[in-house]
Amino acid sequence: MxxxxxxxxxxxxxxxxxxxxxxxxxxxxxxxxxxxxxxxxxxxxxxxxxxxxxxxxxxxxxxxxxxxxxxxxxxxxxxxxxxxxxxxxxxxxxxxxxxxxxxxxxxxxxxxxxxxxxxxxxxxxxxxxxxxxxxxxxxxxxxxxxxxxxxxxxxxxDLAALRADLAGQTVEDMPRAALYYANGYTSGDSSLAGEILAAAGLRNAPAEAGYAWGKLPLEMLAMIAPDVMITARRYPGGSRAEAIMDHPVIGSLRGASTAAALTDHDWVCGTPFVLRAIGDMIEARSAAEGDG
Amino acid sequence: MSRLMMCLIAVLFALVTASFLIGPAALGVGESVAALVNGGDTPAAMVMREIRLPRVLLALMIGASLGLAGAAMQGYLRNPLADPGLIGVSGSAALGAVLSIQIGIAGSVAFALPAFALGGALIGVFAVLLLAGPRGSSLTLILAGIAISALAGALTSLVLNLSPNPFAANEIVFWMMGSLADRSMVHVAIALPLIAVGAVMLLSLKRGLDALTLGEDAAAAMGINLHRLRLTLIFGTAAVVGASTAVAGAIGFVGLVVPHILRPFVGARPGALLWASALGGAIMLLAADIAVRMILPERDLKLGVLTAIVGAPLFLHLIYRTRREGL
Incomplete structure (x- = not known):
């Protein structure tokens, strides 16, 4: 469905x-x-x-x-x-x-x-x-x-239809996702990214652990151990901010997570494209649920 | 001397323990130790082995490197103002590291990052020693260092500003101030070989530096090959500072403060100061790294900020004393 x-x-x-x-x-x-x-x-x-x-x-x-x-x-x-x-x-x-x-x-x-x-x-x-x-x-x-x-x-x-699909599902049944951007930043529930997760039926695990906005320490990400790891698409050229994605902890979380996904240009602005971002996250959720 | 050694090792041990136990993940002492020793796939093991362990190891390696390099340079130049950060070696190493990352070679060849930093550091040491002369006065040494630091810093900023990566320009502060946040065992593996080689080279200077206190002629008469001593110093310093800067950015003042504090305890013998400064440098950097995690845990406060707050007043004091003594 x-x-x-x-x-x-x-x-x-x-x-x-x-x-x-x-x-x-x-x-x-x-x-x-x-x-x-x-x-x-x-x-x-x-x-x-x-x-x-x-x-x-x-x-x-x-x-x-x-x-x-x-x-x-x-x-x-x-x-x-x-x-x-x-x-x-x-x-x-x-x-x-x-x-x-x-x-x-x-x-x-x-x-x-x-x-x-x-x-x-x-x-x-x-x-x-x-x-x-x-x-x-x-x-x-x-x-x-x-x-x-x-x-x-x-x-x-379209948004109402997506939300109707989620009606009746309890939060406890939803996979736990974590947004993890360059420099180890994350987004809480009261952000466009947080609402995209919610609309796709994913829990925002760092927000539940009290990291509503800003830096999510790598240690805490390891402790949270999300079901779905959502990272940002990388830019050309190197930066230390993005090199954190090469950290072995991220590697093993991605490996252990039942699904990994990327945020991209669809997530940035309040345009109809956020529906496509929600669609991507619904796919990631299905993958997580299918595996789990 | 051996009592000093035991004191330093005891402090170091306490700081290592503290460093393992401090972090946002709020693990209990027993849990931490178990996770560190047993490993496994648990989140706690990941935190202890993949996040805190490399941080402790890097602080030890890099702190010891900087203390050792400072003590060796001060001994060789017979000048208490010599510090790899102040005389531009760290800055040049950072430029090399940034270049290797931005031209993309660091991503494909793991050893390119420390190799480029080593190259940068070598150019920096050669340039400073060339400008300041073999027995450079404090003034020429510091002036040459300022010039090299400024140039290397400006070029580092330029490279980062030209990067296609929008995050790169914000990292100027990391390369100028240094940090150990979110480093991994990969970085330990990258830096360790060069640091080990450089440290062995610098420690081998023990006898030469002691002899040098009697003057160059006396040292030569005692069978010290001054040319070889100089080359060993240059390559040893470039190796430890280059590898350190490649993974943690430029951290200043450790090589200035630590030998200064420990000198009276070793009877002002530059040879004995080498070991002591390595231990002292590790202590200072571990303490600074614990402090940045406790003062502003969510802000990634840079290590160089703390070492400068401690080191800069001492530097000013040394300059003042140098002037008073009319050197």
């Missing part, structure tokens, strides 16, 4: 994205309130804007959108001119609206506002329940409320 859910999730995700592109192509009407030129300078706004903007409306996305490690739409982003989030280059693009993150450089945002450009800042999505609201916020910023409402409704429906 879990794999059925996964397929369904994936299909509807593809539908949402394809629909977005199609709508962009045929619609492109010039509403008075629809800004003609929009520049995005944040990874998460980049992706939502690519999905929701009318054709020709989005004139530039941020450099990070090209990085396949964190951007789920690196291929699509390659079609846009790139900005590095500097006020000068953004200003030169003569945008009507700039899309930025809540934690984008304060100086840059202040400077752009002083130059008379409307800057819309988006908060970091920390919960699955905030995803639809963020889509709606993007719809308003782009003047594409109808498309955004459609996408939000599809997302909510």
């Amino acid at each position: 879990s794999s059925l859910v996964f397929v369904r999730t994936f299909k509807s995700l593809k539908r949402v994205i394809a629909g977005a592109f199609l709508a962009s192509a045929i619609a492109a009407p010039c509403f008075a309130q629809m800004p003609a030129r929009v520049v995005s300078m944040n990874l998460c706004t980049d992706q939502l804007a690519i999905m929701l903007a009318a054709e020709g409306q989005l004139v530039s996305v941020s450099r990070i959108a090209l990085d396949p490690h964190v951007s789920a739409m690196a291929t699509e982003a390659a079609a846009y001119p790139i900005n590095a989030g500097r006020a000068e280059e953004v200003h030169v693009l003569r945008p009507d609206v700039v899309l930025a993150g809540k934690y984008s450089s304060r100086e840059t945002v202040a400077l752009l506002r002083r130059l008379g450009i409307e800057v819309v800042q988006f908060d970091i999505v920390k919960s699955l329940d905030d995803v639809a609201a963020t889509m709606m916020q993007m719809g308003v910023a782009l003047g594409r409320e109808a498309r955004a409402a459609e996408m939000a409704a599809a997302f909510e429906a």
Whole structure:
């Protein structure tokens, strides 16, 4: 049943994205309130804007959108001119609206506002329940409320279906997972990553042991001995932060765990791609349950 | 002398025990010892054998290396300000290590990491001794060291900033300050051979360094080959410091503080100071490593921060005394 859910999730995700592109192509009407030129300078706004903007409306996305490690739409982003989030280059693009993150450089945002450009800042999505609201916020910023409402409704429906599958399952029966990132960091329940685990029917073992956010000592990971080890995909070039994944303890935990999985670009932003991340985790859970 | 030795070994033993028992996993004493001795597949055995044991071994090896290298350099240069960290040897070793990681060779050939660090350390020692001269005054030695340290540090930062890995740039502080967090037996295996070779070389300097206190002519008359002594010192220092830095980053001031404290206890004989400083260095680094785990356990406080807090005031004191004595 879990794999059925996964397929369904994936299909509807593809539908949402394809629909977005199609709508962009045929619609492109010039509403008075629809800004003609929009520049995005944040990874998460980049992706939502690519999905929701009318054709020709989005004139530039941020450099990070090209990085396949964190951007789920690196291929699509390659079609846009790139900005590095500097006020000068953004200003030169003569945008009507700039899309930025809540934690984008304060100086840059202040400077752009002083130059008379409307800057819309988006908060970091920390919960699955905030995803639809963020889509709606993007719809308003782009003047594409109808498309955004459609996408939000599809997302909510898929999420509700996933959650319905979990109804009746007790927490004790679920496999214990551990998120373990570079530098030994983990994510607690009240984060997007934590909610992805919960939605897939996995327990967040480090959070249960009191490590809600931040560094999870390697010793504690060894003591927790999770059923599912979830690590991050590694970057090219070496770093000590990621070298921790070569530690023999991680090796033997991966070996002993009934399943190992990776987090990737689908986990980073509050976009429809989190459904795909949940699907991946449902597969990891099935593997763990099948073995256990 | 033998009483000093016994005292140092007793302190070392106490610190090793403490280091095995301190950690977030909150294992009981009996449980810890059982897990360490019996091994097996249990989480406790994994914590004791794969996480705490390498940490203890590395602190012992690296602390002893740094103390020994400091004592040997001070004895040879007859200058109490010589320390592998201060004169840029650790910094150059870190540059070599970072290069081997970023060009990818450290990932494919295990021994490349210490070999590159050794190469960096060798270049650093040669450059400093060349700049400062064979009997360099304190001033030229420290100036040459500052120049080499600054250059090596800047190049290390540059390499890490150019890395395609977004985490690399944040690791400048690790390479400049050093840490033993989350190291494994793999690192022990990487560092041990070079440290063993280097330590044997440095300990073999005992007679030569004692003779050198009478002056170079007298030492030569006693049959000491000064050229060989110098080469042994250079290679021995580069080997122990290079291997240490490759796995733990550059940890300063251990080689300065430890010989200074222990010198009066060995009658100021540089030969006897070698053994004592090796033990003392191990004690200092183990103590520092226990401290970083107790003060801010969740923050991975760097070892070099603590050794500098202890060492820098002493360094300032030594500079002041050097000036007063008009050297």
